[in-house]
Amino acid sequence: MRTQAAVSYGPDTGFTIEDVEIADPRPDEILVRVTAAGICHTDLVTKAMMPAGVPAVYGHEGAGIVEATGAEVTDVRPGDRVVLSYNSCGTCGSCAAGSRAYCARFAALNNAGRRPDGSAALSLDGSDVWSSFFGQSSFARHAMATRENVVVVAADTDLVTAAPMGCGFQTGAGSVVNVLRPEPDSSLVVFGCGGVGLAAVMAANALGTGTVIAVDLAKQRRDLAAQLGATHTLDGADADLVERIRELTGGGATHAFDTTGVPAVVRNAALALGRLGSLVVVGLGAGDLNLDTMDLIGGGKTVRGSIEGDANPKELVPLLLSWQAEGRFPAERLITALPFERIDEAVARMRTDVVKPVLTFATS
Known part of the structure:
Protein backbone atom coordinates (compact mmCIF):
# COMPACT_ATOMS: atom_id res chain seq x y z
CA MET A 1 0.00 0.00 0.00
CA ASP A 158 -3.57 10.76 24.51
CA LEU A 159 -1.13 9.45 21.93
CA VAL A 160 0.56 12.83 21.40
CA THR A 161 1.71 12.80 25.01
CA ALA A 162 2.39 9.07 25.02
CA ALA A 163 4.56 8.93 21.90
CA PRO A 164 7.85 10.09 23.51
CA MET A 165 7.42 7.49 26.24
CA GLY A 166 8.69 4.96 23.72
CA CYS A 167 12.23 6.38 23.90
CA GLY A 168 13.11 9.84 25.23
CA PHE A 169 10.91 9.92 28.31
CA GLN A 170 11.55 6.22 28.82
CA THR A 171 15.33 6.78 28.80
CA GLY A 172 15.22 9.58 31.35
CA ALA A 173 12.62 8.11 33.66
CA GLY A 174 13.89 4.56 33.26
CA SER A 175 17.43 5.54 34.21
CA VAL A 176 16.05 6.87 37.49
CA VAL A 177 13.50 4.11 38.16
CA ASN A 178 15.54 1.11 37.02
CA VAL A 179 19.20 2.07 37.42
CA LEU A 180 19.78 4.85 39.95
CA ARG A 181 16.79 4.04 42.17
CA PRO A 182 17.03 7.06 44.49
CA GLU A 183 15.31 7.01 47.87
CA PRO A 184 13.65 9.82 49.83
CA ASP A 185 16.94 10.77 51.49
CA SER A 186 18.90 10.63 48.21
CA SER A 187 20.19 13.54 46.15
CA LEU A 188 20.09 13.43 42.35
CA VAL A 189 21.77 15.88 39.97
CA VAL A 190 20.49 15.94 36.39
CA PHE A 191 22.81 17.47 33.79
CA GLY A 192 20.90 18.69 30.74
CA CYS A 193 17.23 19.67 30.87
CA GLY A 194 15.96 18.53 27.51
CA GLY A 195 13.22 15.94 27.23
CA VAL A 196 15.37 13.13 28.63
CA GLY A 197 16.70 15.14 31.56
CA LEU A 198 13.33 16.58 32.49
CA ALA A 199 11.79 13.10 32.36
CA ALA A 200 14.43 12.12 34.91
CA VAL A 201 13.50 15.10 37.07
CA MET A 202 9.81 14.15 36.93
CA ALA A 203 10.53 10.51 37.73
CA ALA A 204 12.72 11.46 40.69
CA ASN A 205 9.95 13.71 41.96
CA ALA A 206 7.39 10.93 41.49
CA LEU A 207 9.59 8.64 43.58
CA GLY A 208 9.83 11.23 46.36
CA THR A 209 13.55 11.93 46.02
CA GLY A 210 14.51 14.47 48.67
CA THR A 211 16.94 16.62 46.66
CA VAL A 212 16.74 17.00 42.89
CA ILE A 213 19.17 19.44 41.27
CA ALA A 214 18.73 20.38 37.61
CA VAL A 215 21.69 21.79 35.69
CA ASP A 216 21.36 23.51 32.31
CA LEU A 217 22.76 26.49 30.42
CA ALA A 218 19.30 27.84 29.56
CA LYS A 219 17.35 29.69 32.25
CA GLN A 220 14.05 28.83 30.55
CA ARG A 221 14.76 25.12 30.95
CA ARG A 222 16.00 25.53 34.51
CA ASP A 223 12.77 27.32 35.35
CA LEU A 224 10.75 24.51 33.78
CA ALA A 225 12.73 21.95 35.78
CA ALA A 226 11.81 23.79 38.97
CA GLN A 227 8.14 23.65 38.01
CA LEU A 228 8.44 19.91 37.38
CA GLY A 229 9.93 19.02 40.74
CA ALA A 230 13.58 20.10 40.88
CA THR A 231 14.36 21.40 44.36
CA HIS A 232 17.33 23.42 43.07
CA THR A 233 18.52 24.62 39.67
CA LEU A 234 22.05 25.62 38.66
CA ASP A 235 23.60 27.27 35.63
CA GLY A 236 25.87 24.80 33.86
CA ALA A 237 28.28 27.64 33.08
CA ASP A 238 28.89 28.39 36.78
CA ALA A 239 32.63 28.14 37.40
CA ASP A 240 31.94 26.83 40.90
CA LEU A 241 29.32 24.31 39.77
CA VAL A 242 30.84 21.25 41.47
CA GLU A 243 31.31 23.11 44.74
CA ARG A 244 27.74 24.42 44.61
CA ILE A 245 26.45 20.88 44.20
CA ARG A 246 28.59 19.62 47.05
CA GLU A 247 27.28 22.40 49.28
CA LEU A 248 23.65 21.65 48.41
CA THR A 249 24.08 17.92 49.01
CA GLY A 250 26.21 17.99 52.14
CA GLY A 251 29.43 16.79 50.53
CA GLY A 252 28.34 15.33 47.20
CA ALA A 253 25.30 13.88 45.47
CA THR A 254 24.31 10.25 45.91
CA HIS A 255 23.26 10.04 42.25
CA ALA A 256 23.90 11.91 39.00
CA PHE A 257 22.52 11.61 35.48
CA ASP A 258 24.12 13.05 32.33
CA THR A 259 22.19 13.59 29.11
CA THR A 260 24.73 15.81 27.35
CA GLY A 261 27.55 13.50 26.35
CA VAL A 262 29.93 16.46 26.74
CA PRO A 263 33.19 15.21 28.32
CA ALA A 264 33.63 18.24 30.59
CA VAL A 265 30.07 17.91 31.84
CA VAL A 266 30.43 14.18 32.50
CA ARG A 267 33.64 14.88 34.41
CA ASN A 268 31.85 17.45 36.59
CA ALA A 269 28.99 15.02 37.14
CA ALA A 270 31.41 12.42 38.49
CA LEU A 271 33.28 14.96 40.61
CA ALA A 272 29.98 16.18 42.10
CA LEU A 273 29.20 12.74 43.51
CA GLY A 274 29.77 11.92 47.13
CA ARG A 275 31.40 8.72 48.33
CA LEU A 276 29.86 5.59 46.78
CA GLY A 277 27.81 7.79 44.45
CA SER A 278 26.51 6.57 41.10
CA LEU A 279 26.47 8.32 37.72
CA VAL A 280 24.49 7.15 34.68
CA VAL A 281 25.50 8.49 31.27
CA VAL A 282 23.09 8.40 28.32
CA GLY A 283 24.19 11.33 26.13
CA LEU A 284 25.63 10.52 22.70
CA GLY A 285 28.66 12.79 22.44
CA ALA A 286 32.41 12.48 22.20
CA GLY A 287 33.66 8.92 22.38
CA ASP A 288 36.36 9.61 24.96
CA LEU A 289 35.85 10.85 28.51
CA ASN A 290 38.47 12.36 30.78
CA LEU A 291 37.51 11.25 34.28
CA ASP A 292 39.54 11.70 37.46
CA THR A 293 40.47 8.11 38.28
CA MET A 294 41.82 9.03 41.72
CA ASP A 295 38.48 10.62 42.55
CA LEU A 296 36.58 7.59 41.22
CA ILE A 297 38.69 5.07 43.10
CA GLY A 298 39.03 7.09 46.29
CA GLY A 299 35.31 7.77 46.40
CA GLY A 300 34.23 4.27 45.38
CA LYS A 301 32.11 5.86 42.67
CA THR A 302 30.24 4.07 39.90
CA VAL A 303 29.92 5.34 36.33
CA ARG A 304 27.86 3.37 33.84
CA GLY A 305 25.90 3.80 30.65
CA SER A 306 22.30 2.91 29.99
CA ILE A 307 20.29 2.11 26.88
CA GLU A 308 16.62 3.13 27.03
CA GLY A 309 16.85 3.46 30.80
CA ASP A 310 17.28 -0.33 31.09
CA ALA A 311 13.52 -0.42 30.50
CA ASN A 312 11.17 -3.08 29.25
CA PRO A 313 8.70 -0.81 27.41
CA LYS A 314 5.77 -3.08 28.21
CA GLU A 315 6.39 -2.38 31.90
CA LEU A 316 7.67 1.20 31.98
CA VAL A 317 5.33 2.85 29.47
CA PRO A 318 2.20 1.81 31.44
CA LEU A 319 3.87 3.02 34.65
CA LEU A 320 4.61 6.44 33.17
CA LEU A 321 1.09 6.71 31.80
CA SER A 322 -0.35 5.87 35.22
CA TRP A 323 1.90 8.48 36.83
CA GLN A 324 0.79 11.02 34.26
CA ALA A 325 -2.87 10.27 34.96
CA GLU A 326 -2.17 10.89 38.66
CA GLY A 327 -0.42 14.19 37.91
CA ARG A 328 2.97 12.83 39.03
CA PHE A 329 4.57 12.81 35.58
Whole structure:
Protein backbone atom coordinates (compact mmCIF):
# COMPACT_ATOMS: atom_id res chain seq x y z
CA MET A 1 0.00 0.00 0.00
CA ARG A 2 1.04 3.60 -0.46
CA THR A 3 1.62 6.02 2.38
CA GLN A 4 3.53 9.22 3.04
CA ALA A 5 6.89 9.47 4.78
CA ALA A 6 9.40 12.17 5.66
CA VAL A 7 12.40 11.08 3.59
CA SER A 8 15.96 12.22 4.28
CA TYR A 9 18.68 12.02 1.63
CA GLY A 10 21.68 12.65 3.83
CA PRO A 11 23.14 14.64 6.69
CA ASP A 12 22.98 18.02 4.96
CA THR A 13 19.42 17.83 3.65
CA GLY A 14 16.08 18.50 5.23
CA PHE A 15 13.14 16.13 5.04
CA THR A 16 10.83 15.81 2.06
CA ILE A 17 7.31 14.42 2.32
CA GLU A 18 7.01 11.73 -0.33
CA ASP A 19 4.70 8.90 -1.33
CA VAL A 20 6.30 5.54 -0.55
CA GLU A 21 5.22 1.91 -0.69
CA ILE A 22 4.93 0.02 2.59
CA ALA A 23 4.96 -3.76 2.46
CA ASP A 24 2.20 -5.98 3.77
CA PRO A 25 2.74 -7.24 7.33
CA ARG A 26 4.66 -10.49 7.69
CA PRO A 27 3.24 -13.11 10.12
CA ASP A 28 4.91 -11.47 13.16
CA GLU A 29 4.40 -7.85 12.10
CA ILE A 30 1.89 -5.12 12.91
CA LEU A 31 0.87 -2.30 10.59
CA VAL A 32 0.22 0.89 12.55
CA ARG A 33 -1.40 4.09 11.35
CA VAL A 34 0.78 6.67 13.04
CA THR A 35 -1.04 9.54 14.74
CA ALA A 36 1.93 11.03 16.61
CA ALA A 37 5.72 10.71 16.49
CA GLY A 38 8.22 12.39 18.76
CA ILE A 39 11.51 13.68 17.38
CA CYS A 40 14.54 12.48 19.35
CA HIS A 41 18.19 13.54 19.12
CA THR A 42 18.98 9.93 18.18
CA ASP A 43 17.04 10.46 14.94
CA LEU A 44 19.23 13.45 14.13
CA VAL A 45 22.50 11.78 15.21
CA THR A 46 21.73 8.82 12.96
CA LYS A 47 20.74 11.12 10.11
CA ALA A 48 24.06 12.94 10.46
CA MET A 49 25.95 9.69 9.96
CA MET A 50 24.04 8.50 6.88
CA PRO A 51 25.85 8.73 3.52
CA ALA A 52 24.58 11.41 1.16
CA GLY A 53 22.05 10.24 -1.38
CA VAL A 54 20.66 7.33 0.61
CA PRO A 55 16.88 7.69 1.08
CA ALA A 56 16.06 7.03 4.72
CA VAL A 57 13.05 7.26 7.01
CA TYR A 58 13.72 7.73 10.72
CA GLY A 59 11.42 8.15 13.70
CA HIS A 60 11.34 5.89 16.74
CA GLU A 61 8.84 7.48 19.12
CA GLY A 62 5.69 6.55 17.25
CA ALA A 63 2.16 6.05 18.51
CA GLY A 64 -1.00 5.23 16.65
CA ILE A 65 -3.78 2.81 15.77
CA VAL A 66 -3.26 -0.76 14.64
CA GLU A 67 -4.60 -1.30 11.12
CA ALA A 68 -3.54 -4.89 10.42
CA THR A 69 -1.62 -7.74 12.04
CA GLY A 70 0.20 -10.80 10.78
CA ALA A 71 -1.19 -14.29 11.32
CA GLU A 72 1.11 -15.02 14.29
CA VAL A 73 0.07 -11.92 16.24
CA THR A 74 -2.78 -12.92 18.54
CA ASP A 75 -2.68 -10.39 21.39
CA VAL A 76 -2.74 -7.17 19.37
CA ARG A 77 -5.80 -6.39 17.26
CA PRO A 78 -6.83 -3.84 14.63
CA GLY A 79 -8.17 -0.76 16.38
CA ASP A 80 -5.84 -1.06 19.39
CA ARG A 81 -4.02 2.10 20.44
CA VAL A 82 -0.31 1.48 20.70
CA VAL A 83 2.98 3.14 21.63
CA LEU A 84 6.03 2.01 19.64
CA SER A 85 9.44 1.56 21.24
CA TYR A 86 12.77 -0.10 20.46
CA ASN A 87 12.82 -3.60 19.04
CA SER A 88 14.25 -6.73 20.68
CA CYS A 89 14.27 -10.42 19.83
CA GLY A 90 12.62 -11.60 23.04
CA THR A 91 14.53 -14.88 23.09
CA CYS A 92 18.26 -14.24 23.65
CA GLY A 93 19.85 -14.50 27.08
CA SER A 94 19.51 -10.78 27.81
CA CYS A 95 15.87 -10.66 26.75
CA ALA A 96 15.05 -13.80 28.72
CA ALA A 97 16.66 -12.22 31.79
CA GLY A 98 14.48 -9.12 31.41
CA SER A 99 17.24 -6.88 29.96
CA ARG A 100 15.66 -6.27 26.56
CA ALA A 101 17.61 -3.04 26.01
CA TYR A 102 20.75 -5.19 25.83
CA CYS A 103 19.31 -7.69 23.35
CA ALA A 104 22.04 -9.62 21.54
CA ARG A 105 20.47 -8.50 18.27
CA PHE A 106 19.84 -4.88 19.25
CA ALA A 107 21.90 -3.33 16.43
CA ALA A 108 20.45 -5.60 13.75
CA LEU A 109 16.87 -5.02 14.90
CA ASN A 110 17.10 -1.26 15.45
CA ASN A 111 19.85 0.29 13.34
CA ALA A 112 20.33 -1.87 10.25
CA GLY A 113 17.77 -0.04 8.11
CA ARG A 114 16.05 -3.28 7.15
CA ARG A 115 13.76 -5.94 8.56
CA PRO A 116 15.45 -8.84 10.36
CA ASP A 117 15.30 -10.96 7.19
CA GLY A 118 17.12 -8.28 5.17
CA SER A 119 14.11 -7.01 3.25
CA ALA A 120 12.98 -3.39 3.21
CA ALA A 121 9.63 -2.41 4.70
CA LEU A 122 9.55 0.76 2.60
CA SER A 123 10.35 1.43 -1.05
CA LEU A 124 10.36 4.52 -3.25
CA ASP A 125 9.98 4.32 -7.03
CA GLY A 126 10.85 0.64 -6.88
CA SER A 127 14.03 1.07 -4.81
CA ASP A 128 14.53 0.14 -1.17
CA VAL A 129 14.39 2.85 1.49
CA TRP A 130 16.59 2.64 4.59
CA SER A 131 13.88 2.05 7.20
CA SER A 132 12.69 -0.14 10.08
CA PHE A 133 14.52 2.28 12.37
CA PHE A 134 14.07 0.96 15.92
CA GLY A 135 11.69 -1.54 14.35
CA GLN A 136 9.31 1.18 13.15
CA SER A 137 10.45 4.27 11.15
CA SER A 138 7.54 6.32 12.41
CA PHE A 139 8.22 9.57 10.50
CA ALA A 140 5.45 8.32 8.24
CA ARG A 141 1.70 7.97 8.16
CA HIS A 142 2.11 4.20 8.53
CA ALA A 143 4.80 2.17 10.27
CA MET A 144 5.60 -1.53 10.23
CA ALA A 145 6.31 -2.77 13.76
CA THR A 146 6.50 -6.14 15.52
CA ARG A 147 4.87 -7.65 18.58
CA GLU A 148 8.11 -7.12 20.48
CA ASN A 149 8.16 -3.32 20.16
CA VAL A 150 4.45 -2.54 20.41
CA VAL A 151 2.85 -1.56 23.72
CA VAL A 152 -0.95 -1.65 23.76
CA VAL A 153 -2.38 1.25 25.79
CA ALA A 154 -5.84 2.23 26.95
CA ALA A 155 -8.38 3.43 24.41
CA ASP A 156 -8.51 6.90 25.99
CA THR A 157 -4.73 7.45 25.95
CA ASP A 158 -3.57 10.76 24.51
CA LEU A 159 -1.13 9.45 21.93
CA VAL A 160 0.56 12.83 21.40
CA THR A 161 1.71 12.80 25.01
CA ALA A 162 2.39 9.07 25.02
CA ALA A 163 4.56 8.93 21.90
CA PRO A 164 7.85 10.09 23.51
CA MET A 165 7.42 7.49 26.24
CA GLY A 166 8.69 4.96 23.72
CA CYS A 167 12.23 6.38 23.90
CA GLY A 168 13.11 9.84 25.23
CA PHE A 169 10.91 9.92 28.31
CA GLN A 170 11.55 6.22 28.82
CA THR A 171 15.33 6.78 28.80
CA GLY A 172 15.22 9.58 31.35
CA ALA A 173 12.62 8.11 33.66
CA GLY A 174 13.89 4.56 33.26
CA SER A 175 17.43 5.54 34.21
CA VAL A 176 16.05 6.87 37.49
CA VAL A 177 13.50 4.11 38.16
CA ASN A 178 15.54 1.11 37.02
CA VAL A 179 19.20 2.07 37.42
CA LEU A 180 19.78 4.85 39.95
CA ARG A 181 16.79 4.04 42.17
CA PRO A 182 17.03 7.06 44.49
CA GLU A 183 15.31 7.01 47.87
CA PRO A 184 13.65 9.82 49.83
CA ASP A 185 16.94 10.77 51.49
CA SER A 186 18.90 10.63 48.21
CA SER A 187 20.19 13.54 46.15
CA LEU A 188 20.09 13.43 42.35
CA VAL A 189 21.77 15.88 39.97
CA VAL A 190 20.49 15.94 36.39
CA PHE A 191 22.81 17.47 33.79
CA GLY A 192 20.90 18.69 30.74
CA CYS A 193 17.23 19.67 30.87
CA GLY A 194 15.96 18.53 27.51
CA GLY A 195 13.22 15.94 27.23
CA VAL A 196 15.37 13.13 28.63
CA GLY A 197 16.70 15.14 31.56
CA LEU A 198 13.33 16.58 32.49
CA ALA A 199 11.79 13.10 32.36
CA ALA A 200 14.43 12.12 34.91
CA VAL A 201 13.50 15.10 37.07
CA MET A 202 9.81 14.15 36.93
CA ALA A 203 10.53 10.51 37.73
CA ALA A 204 12.72 11.46 40.69
CA ASN A 205 9.95 13.71 41.96
CA ALA A 206 7.39 10.93 41.49
CA LEU A 207 9.59 8.64 43.58
CA GLY A 208 9.83 11.23 46.36
CA THR A 209 13.55 11.93 46.02
CA GLY A 210 14.51 14.47 48.67
CA THR A 211 16.94 16.62 46.66
CA VAL A 212 16.74 17.00 42.89
CA ILE A 213 19.17 19.44 41.27
CA ALA A 214 18.73 20.38 37.61
CA VAL A 215 21.69 21.79 35.69
CA ASP A 216 21.36 23.51 32.31
CA LEU A 217 22.76 26.49 30.42
CA ALA A 218 19.30 27.84 29.56
CA LYS A 219 17.35 29.69 32.25
CA GLN A 220 14.05 28.83 30.55
CA ARG A 221 14.76 25.12 30.95
CA ARG A 222 16.00 25.53 34.51
CA ASP A 223 12.77 27.32 35.35
CA LEU A 224 10.75 24.51 33.78
CA ALA A 225 12.73 21.95 35.78
CA ALA A 226 11.81 23.79 38.97
CA GLN A 227 8.14 23.65 38.01
CA LEU A 228 8.44 19.91 37.38
CA GLY A 229 9.93 19.02 40.74
CA ALA A 230 13.58 20.10 40.88
CA THR A 231 14.36 21.40 44.36
CA HIS A 232 17.33 23.42 43.07
CA THR A 233 18.52 24.62 39.67
CA LEU A 234 22.05 25.62 38.66
CA ASP A 235 23.60 27.27 35.63
CA GLY A 236 25.87 24.80 33.86
CA ALA A 237 28.28 27.64 33.08
CA ASP A 238 28.89 28.39 36.78
CA ALA A 239 32.63 28.14 37.40
CA ASP A 240 31.94 26.83 40.90
CA LEU A 241 29.32 24.31 39.77
CA VAL A 242 30.84 21.25 41.47
CA GLU A 243 31.31 23.11 44.74
CA ARG A 244 27.74 24.42 44.61
CA ILE A 245 26.45 20.88 44.20
CA ARG A 246 28.59 19.62 47.05
CA GLU A 247 27.28 22.40 49.28
CA LEU A 248 23.65 21.65 48.41
CA THR A 249 24.08 17.92 49.01
CA GLY A 250 26.21 17.99 52.14
CA GLY A 251 29.43 16.79 50.53
CA GLY A 252 28.34 15.33 47.20
CA ALA A 253 25.30 13.88 45.47
CA THR A 254 24.31 10.25 45.91
CA HIS A 255 23.26 10.04 42.25
CA ALA A 256 23.90 11.91 39.00
CA PHE A 257 22.52 11.61 35.48
CA ASP A 258 24.12 13.05 32.33
CA THR A 259 22.19 13.59 29.11
CA THR A 260 24.73 15.81 27.35
CA GLY A 261 27.55 13.50 26.35
CA VAL A 262 29.93 16.46 26.74
CA PRO A 263 33.19 15.21 28.32
CA ALA A 264 33.63 18.24 30.59
CA VAL A 265 30.07 17.91 31.84
CA VAL A 266 30.43 14.18 32.50
CA ARG A 267 33.64 14.88 34.41
CA ASN A 268 31.85 17.45 36.59
CA ALA A 269 28.99 15.02 37.14
CA ALA A 270 31.41 12.42 38.49
CA LEU A 271 33.28 14.96 40.61
CA ALA A 272 29.98 16.18 42.10
CA LEU A 273 29.20 12.74 43.51
CA GLY A 274 29.77 11.92 47.13
CA ARG A 275 31.40 8.72 48.33
CA LEU A 276 29.86 5.59 46.78
CA GLY A 277 27.81 7.79 44.45
CA SER A 278 26.51 6.57 41.10
CA LEU A 279 26.47 8.32 37.72
CA VAL A 280 24.49 7.15 34.68
CA VAL A 281 25.50 8.49 31.27
CA VAL A 282 23.09 8.40 28.32
CA GLY A 283 24.19 11.33 26.13
CA LEU A 284 25.63 10.52 22.70
CA GLY A 285 28.66 12.79 22.44
CA ALA A 286 32.41 12.48 22.20
CA GLY A 287 33.66 8.92 22.38
CA ASP A 288 36.36 9.61 24.96
CA LEU A 289 35.85 10.85 28.51
CA ASN A 290 38.47 12.36 30.78
CA LEU A 291 37.51 11.25 34.28
CA ASP A 292 39.54 11.70 37.46
CA THR A 293 40.47 8.11 38.28
CA MET A 294 41.82 9.03 41.72
CA ASP A 295 38.48 10.62 42.55
CA LEU A 296 36.58 7.59 41.22
CA ILE A 297 38.69 5.07 43.10
CA GLY A 298 39.03 7.09 46.29
CA GLY A 299 35.31 7.77 46.40
CA GLY A 300 34.23 4.27 45.38
CA LYS A 301 32.11 5.86 42.67
CA THR A 302 30.24 4.07 39.90
CA VAL A 303 29.92 5.34 36.33
CA ARG A 304 27.86 3.37 33.84
CA GLY A 305 25.90 3.80 30.65
CA SER A 306 22.30 2.91 29.99
CA ILE A 307 20.29 2.11 26.88
CA GLU A 308 16.62 3.13 27.03
CA GLY A 309 16.85 3.46 30.80
CA ASP A 310 17.28 -0.33 31.09
CA ALA A 311 13.52 -0.42 30.50
CA ASN A 312 11.17 -3.08 29.25
CA PRO A 313 8.70 -0.81 27.41
CA LYS A 314 5.77 -3.08 28.21
CA GLU A 315 6.39 -2.38 31.90
CA LEU A 316 7.67 1.20 31.98
CA VAL A 317 5.33 2.85 29.47
CA PRO A 318 2.20 1.81 31.44
CA LEU A 319 3.87 3.02 34.65
CA LEU A 320 4.61 6.44 33.17
CA LEU A 321 1.09 6.71 31.80
CA SER A 322 -0.35 5.87 35.22
CA TRP A 323 1.90 8.48 36.83
CA GLN A 324 0.79 11.02 34.26
CA ALA A 325 -2.87 10.27 34.96
CA GLU A 326 -2.17 10.89 38.66
CA GLY A 327 -0.42 14.19 37.91
CA ARG A 328 2.97 12.83 39.03
CA PHE A 329 4.57 12.81 35.58
CA PRO A 330 3.22 15.84 33.66
CA ALA A 331 4.84 14.94 30.35
CA GLU A 332 2.44 17.18 28.47
CA ARG A 333 4.34 20.18 29.88
CA LEU A 334 7.33 19.29 27.70
CA ILE A 335 5.56 18.73 24.39
CA THR A 336 5.00 21.03 21.43
CA ALA A 337 2.80 19.42 18.78
CA LEU A 338 3.45 20.36 15.15
CA PRO A 339 1.92 18.98 11.94
CA PHE A 340 3.91 16.22 10.22
CA GLU A 341 4.48 18.46 7.20
CA ARG A 342 6.41 20.93 9.39
CA ILE A 343 9.07 18.43 10.41
CA ASP A 344 11.97 20.68 9.36
CA GLU A 345 10.59 23.49 11.51
CA ALA A 346 10.21 21.07 14.42
CA VAL A 347 13.84 20.01 14.10
CA ALA A 348 15.03 23.63 13.96
CA ARG A 349 13.01 24.58 17.02
CA MET A 350 14.68 21.85 19.09
CA ARG A 351 17.65 24.25 19.16
CA THR A 352 15.57 27.17 20.39
CA ASP A 353 12.23 27.05 22.18
CA VAL A 354 10.95 23.46 21.97
CA VAL A 355 11.87 20.78 24.50
CA LYS A 356 10.11 17.83 22.87
CA PRO A 357 8.53 18.25 19.43
CA VAL A 358 5.86 15.72 18.50
CA LEU A 359 4.65 15.43 14.93
CA THR A 360 0.91 14.96 14.46
CA PHE A 361 -0.78 13.34 11.48
CA ALA A 362 -4.07 14.60 10.13
CA THR A 363 -6.42 11.96 8.77
CA SER A 364 -6.12 11.85 5.02
